[in-house]
Amino acid sequence: MKKSYTKGAKISNSKGSRKTILNFLKGLLKKGSLDAVLIPMRVPAGDSYAWVLIKDKKLLDDANPIAPIMPVQGANALSSCTKKGKGNLKIAALMRPCEIRAAIELSKLNQVNLESVTLISYDCPGALPMSDYLQDPGEGEKVFDSLLKKRDRDVESVKPVCGICDNFSILPASDLHFGLSADSRDNILLIPNSKKGTGLLNKMDIKPSEDISSWAKNIEELKKVQEKKRKERFEYVKDMVEGFDSLVKTFSACVGCHNCESVCPVCYCRQCYFESETAKPDIESILLKTKNRGSISLPADRIMFHVGRMVHMSLSCVSCGLCTDACPVSIPVAELFSYVGDRTQQTFEYRSGEEKGEPIPMKTYRKEETKGINELVKGAEG
Amino acid sequence: MDKVLKIDISAEKGVVELLKYLLQNDRVSGVFTLRKTGSDGSFDYALITEPGLLEDAIPLHPFMHVNAGKILSALPSMRKPVAAVIKPCELRSFVELVKRSQGALDDFLLISYTCGGSFPYKTTVKGQTDKLLPEFWKAVKSGLDSDSIRPTCRACEYFVPMNADITISLIGEKDLDSKCSIFLHSGKSESMVEGFKAEISKGELDLSRFDSLVKKRKEQKEKDFKELNIQDSGLDGMIDIFGKCIGCHGCSRICPICHCILCDFESCAYDYDTSMIENELLGRGGVRVPTDTILYQIGRLSHMSFSCTGCGLCTEVCPADIPVSTIFRKTGEKVAGLFDYVPGKDVDEEIPVTIFKEEELSELGND
Amino acid sequence: MSKEFMPKIISFLCKWCTYSGADLAGTNRMKYPPSILPLRVMCSSRVNPVFLIKSFLHGADGVLIGGCHPGDCHYQSGNYYTRRRFAILTTIFDSLGLESERLKLSWISAAEGTKFVRVSTEFNEKIKSMGENPAKKKIFL
Numbered sequence A: 001m002k003k004s005y006t007k008g009a010k011i012s013n014s015k016g017s018r019k020t021i022l023n024f025l026k027g028l029l030k031k032g033s034l035d036a037v038l039i040p041m042r043v044p045a046g047d048s049y050a051w052v053l054i055k056d057k058k059l060l061d062d063a064n065p066i067a068p069i070m071p072v073q074g075a076n077a078l079s080s081c082t083k084k085g086k087g088n089l090k091i092a093a094l095m096r097p098c099e100i101r102a103a104i105e106l107s108k109l110n111q112v113n114l115e116s117v118t119l120i121s122y123d124c125p126g127a128l129p130m131s132d133y134l135q136d137p138g139e140g141e142k143v144f145d146s147l148l149k150k151r152d153r154d155v156e157s158v159k160p161v162c163g164i165c166d167n168f169s170i171l172p173a174s175d176l177h178f179g180l181s182a183d184s185r186d187n188i189l190l191i192p193n194s195k196k197g198t199g200l201l202n203k204m205d206i207k208p209s210e211d212i213s214s215w216a217k218n219i220e221e222l223k224k225v226q227e228k229k230r231k232e233r234f235e236y237v238k239d240m241v242e243g244f245d246s247l248v249k250t251f252s253a254c255v256g257c258h259n260c261e262s263v264c265p266v267c268y269c270r271q272c273y274f275e276s277e278t279a280k281p282d283i284e285s286i287l288l289k290t291k292n293r294g295s296i297s298l299p300a301d302r303i304m305f306h307v308g309r310m311v312h313m314s315l316s317c318v319s320c321g322l323c324t325d326a327c328p329v330s331i332p333v334a335e336l337f338s339y340v341g342d343r344t345q346q347t348f349e350y351r352s353g354e355e356k357g358e359p360i361p362m363k364t365y366r367k368e369e370t371k372g373i374n375e376l377v378k379g380a381e382g
Numbered sequence B: 001m002d003k004v005l006k007i008d009i010s011a012e013k014g015v016v017e018l019l020k021y022l023l024q025n026d027r028v029s030g031v032f033t034l035r036k037t038g039s040d041g042s043f044d045y046a047l048i049t050e051p052g053l054l055e056d057a058i059p060l061h062p063f064m065h066v067n068a069g070k071i072l073s074a075l076p077s078m079r080k081p082v083a084a085v086i087k088p089c090e091l092r093s094f095v096e097l098v099k100r101s102q103g104a105l106d107d108f109l110l111i112s113y114t115c116g117g118s119f120p121y122k123t124t125v126k127g128q129t130d131k132l133l134p135e136f137w138k139a140v141k142s143g144l145d146s147d148s149i150r151p152t153c154r155a156c157e158y159f160v161p162m163n164a165d166i167t168i169s170l171i172g173e174k175d176l177d178s179k180c181s182i183f184l185h186s187g188k189s190e191s192m193v194e195g196f197k198a199e200i201s202k203g204e205l206d207l208s209r210f211d212s213l214v215k216k217r218k219e220q221k222e223k224d225f226k227e228l229n230i231q232d233s234g235l236d237g238m239i240d241i242f243g244k245c246i247g248c249h250g251c252s253r254i255c256p257i258c259h260c261i262l263c264d265f266e267s268c269a270y271d272y273d274t275s276m277i278e279n280e281l282l283g284r285g286g287v288r289v290p291t292d293t294i295l296y297q298i299g300r301l302s303h304m305s306f307s308c309t310g311c312g313l314c315t316e317v318c319p320a321d322i323p324v325s326t327i328f329r330k331t332g333e334k335v336a337g338l339f340d341y342v343p344g345k346d347v348d349e350e351i352p353v354t355i356f357k358e359e360e361l362s363e364l365g366n367d
Numbered sequence C: 001m002s003k004e005f006m007p008k009i010i011s012f013l014c015k016w017c018t019y020s021g022a023d024l025a026g027t028n029r030m031k032y033p034p035s036i037l038p039l040r041v042m043c044s045s046r047v048n049p050v051f052l053i054k055s056f057l058h059g060a061d062g063v064l065i066g067g068c069h070p071g072d073c074h075y076q077s078g079n080y081y082t083r084r085r086f087a088i089l090t091t092i093f094d095s096l097g098l099e100s101e102r103l104k105l106s107w108i109s110a111a112e113g114t115k116f117v118r119v120s121t122e123f124n125e126k127i128k129s130m131g132e133n134p135a136k137k138k139i140f141l
């Protein structure tokens, strides 16, 4: 399955990675190889970022291709401008790897149309927790700038899920990738990974002919370190979700706002089932439960919502951490969902957002099911 | 004149005793109250039918994680009313919901209290609630604002309940730890409480002693409105305030007045054809996506601001730290003022958009 | 800008009164500004306030609602509701510091072709003096 990346182009990094990326995109807009770019831009008050679809290349000067925070998931932004059809514009979307993976999941669910979209990824240093950044945006910028310059992954100041992210670089679904953690900081690698990507490089007369194996090796090594961290962290997270009592304790402060669901890229339903009339506990069940237990916690079904959501979408969870950012009572929702997601995905030998055409496991079956399922079935049979 | 009950135990215990009495003597079908759920400071709202479980009730806990008005509106009618202990803004919110046919006052015996305010979400997150409680109660006793309450509460002048069947007097009661004063305002409450052991007299909650607190709260409110400075900076000011909005719509989901099953702003009317986005690009050179960040805010204001009870939950729930409730309250007051409307005051008064008077607003439309 | 500013004024006109009034102006060959972009609605109360907000944020320089005079509504009371909604919306605009002057409500009957011409001309002039709607060029709406 694993693809090896061997060829790419080196471009000078003398202006810094952000400028270099912007100049590249500007060139493409100028040549007409692209009509618009989807990219983060600092809001006028300077205290956050928003996704902006940019057509006018002058506006690109104000964009920030590698924003320190991700207040809105890029896949949601892409969905809002392509879900009704591919349109007439050739768009490049510059997104973090977890955002691209979410976009791939959404494309499988017909919520994103990738036909005229070029997905551009980069070696992601992680993102800062939104609440930290909002407290002092100036400081946040500084902290993030220093992160960008580091070679190793710094896990101190980034979001918890970024600290244990093992999928932070080029993806099978990337059309084009900026290798930022190149050997020498003087260069950035441009790695085409599809016809679309190669096409764009051609337009810019950039030849991807250099050997990039040392970059690839470095990434693989970093990934191994991250995988280990992920495993270790999940040992701890496990205790927060396994068993009904731990679940109740973990979510005891939950106010039921469903922010976690509404910002989640793969929870794309217009109306979440758990907010619908159907899911509302009916009169009889409230009365019966109250009678049996002497009391009932209200609003009812808080745990049902979280577990239900895991059932609905953990197979597609991309560990982007948006849900934690949006939780007003700081429940580590993203780590919990990532842990569960890793387990459900392993069961089906599925990785969310990896392969464009691959159907999500809920929508398919195999006559001979995978080992994971066989084990589950066996377990159930006793 | 109201009937006044006095008992010689702490206010919170007194309320719990009253609730127990109501439940044990089958005067009510159940009790709705805040209750402790663990030793770590966790709590929830619960409907309790087993008197023994009232041991965990903390009816006067200064915390509002959800608006009880919203929960009550989703509760079924039971054989007899449910005794519900809720904060004044929750009660006003419930009244607004009742006006929208989202609940019935008759289903409840509504118990409220002169409210010293509630703590921000952040206090539980940091596990500080227990540590801050002594200071809070001290402030309540002396009729002052505690340092730990939410800014929203510090700007709330409606801390004396409206439409309650029973009011517990807390603010300014020096002997809260040893005395509980309960005011019965309705025939309904008098007959339900019949037989409860207490010293009984006639009297009325002395509102004049709240004058200075009301004044202070109003001043604080005006100050907050002014600091927002939203009216002087136009569209750019709106963009400055709501630029960081992430469009989670948590503010409407938590809002007691926003009771729609599917919010209009999440409906397909706001899914634009790709060509529409392309058109916008032609004019602006760039568009924020997802679209309609500002539209949602003004739209929500137009739907419900006149009923905003200033409960402050939208501010609490906002992950982008936007002072949503201050904006909604400020605008809401202006809009409600057009019709001399006070949200949650009079259950028989219809909401301003479902009625009209022929002789009003005559300055509009005439050229 | 060398070209004279020609506003776009989205106009929601009630079928029974104002739209017919505009029609009358047309059949009588009276001139009203081409910046008026009429949309026929069955009643002024069909106009969801969100239509006005949307028009404004999407760059309309002015928004006009035309309905029957109070007491004359084809559906008896539609325009009374419109009046309240309009008052609410302009109050919200004022409270947020947005230009409520770009929104206009006017009662014009089917017989008032001349009034339609006068009102729309005056409104057009006013919008012209206000200049372009700043929302037109904003990115972060």
Ligand code: SF4
Pocket: A260, A263, A264, A265, A266, A267, A316, A317, A318, A319, A320, A321, A322, A323, A324, A333, A334, A337, A338
């Ligand atoms: S559950 Fe949380 S971490 Fe997973 S995709 Fe959704 S928002 Fe991202």
Ligand code: SF4
Pocket: A261, A266, A267, A268, A269, A271, A272, A273, A274, A308, A309, A312, A313
């Ligand atoms: S939890 Fe389920 S129903 Fe709700 S939005 Fe997510 S996938 Fe849809």
Ligand code: SF4
Pocket: A253, A254, A255, A256, A257, A258, A259, A260, A261, A323, A326, A327, A328, A329, A330, A331, A333
């Ligand atoms: S965002 Fe947090 S508080 Fe809101 S529903 Fe999710 S877990 Fe609960």
Ligand code: SF4
Pocket: B251, B254, B255, B256, B257, B258, B307, B308, B309, B310, B311, B312, B313, B314, B315, B324, B325, B328, B329
């Ligand atoms: S708008 Fe905010 S403050 Fe007003 S009632 Fe709703 S949640 Fe409470």
Ligand code: SF4
Pocket: B252, B257, B258, B259, B260, B262, B263, B264, B265, B299, B300, B303, B304
């Ligand atoms: S904003 Fe309007 S449509 Fe949405 S929930 Fe509130 S009242 Fe309903």
Ligand code: SF4
Pocket: B244, B245, B246, B247, B248, B249, B250, B251, B252, B314, B317, B318, B319, B320, B321, B322, B324
């Ligand atoms: S809660 Fe805050 S971020 Fe979310 S939609 Fe409301 S204002 Fe925007």
